[in-house]
Amino acid sequence: MxxxxxxxxxxxxxxxWQPERYFDWVVGPERRRAMFAAVDLHGMNDRIDRGASFRDTVEQTARAFPAFAPEIRMWHDNWLELASxxxxxxxxxxxxxxxxxxxxxxxxxxxxxxxxxxxxxxxxxxxxxxxxxxxxxxxxxxxxxxxxxxxxxxxxxxxxxxxxxxxxxxxxxxxxxxxxxxxxxxxxxxxxxxxxxxxxxxxxxx
CATH class of the missing domain: 3.40.50.1000 (HAD superfamily/HAD-like)
Known part of the structure; x- marks a missing residue:
């Protein structure tokens, strides 16, 4: 047909859609690997994909992992650079x-x-x-x-x-x-x- x-x-x-590549660029591969090992960022994004608030979900994750909070907030604040x-x-x-x-x-x-x-x-x-x-x-x-x-x-x-x-x-x-x-x-x-x-x-x- x-x-x-x-x-x-x-x-x-x-x-x-290559968020690891973006974070390699902005924070370096070593820091990126540590962050993705510690924080389920793709799981966070899945929740957003299923209807959770973009801002609130990223902020909740940032507060839960203060050692990586500035980088996690980039998922929201730098979205147009991340998804590009x-x-x-x-x-x-x-x-x-x-x-x-x-x-x-x-x-x-x-x-x-x-x-x-x-x-x-x-x-x-x-x-x-x-x-x-x-x-x-x-x-x-x-x-x-x-x-x-x-x-x-x-x-x-x-x-x-x-x-x-x-x-x-x-x-x-x-x-x-x-x-x-x-x-x-x-x-x-x-x-x-x-x-x-x-x-x-x-x-x-x-």
Missing amino acids: TPQAVIFDIGNVLIE PPIPRSVRLLHALREAGVPVFALSNFGRDNFARSAGAHAFLRDFDRAYISGEMKMAKPDDEIYAAVEADCGLAPGALLFADDRADNIATAARRGWQTHLFEGPDGWADALIGYGLLTPEAAR
């Missing part, structure tokens, strides 16, 4: 699909408040026909319920959806539900996939 809508993950598909930069070819593919008349959705584990901040800084995050943001929905990938919510809201059959995500577990749930999927390992492979599905011409996918 030719896909009737394309669904983008955001982190590591449209915007690079955009992946230019992926952004071009998003716009090429829209120009071709293909509906484009987002399905992303992303906090409500930090997504609003990112969307304010990056206009392409406001270009989706529908945006399914976990922090707003209070559910997250790879749990089945968020995929079911997407299906119910968009009204398309699972087989009509083409979903790109960089995480194999997120892809696995979508595939089990009957979605067409692409494990994102870079924009060049994603461009080739969109051409293969007949959604873009090679010229449009450049």
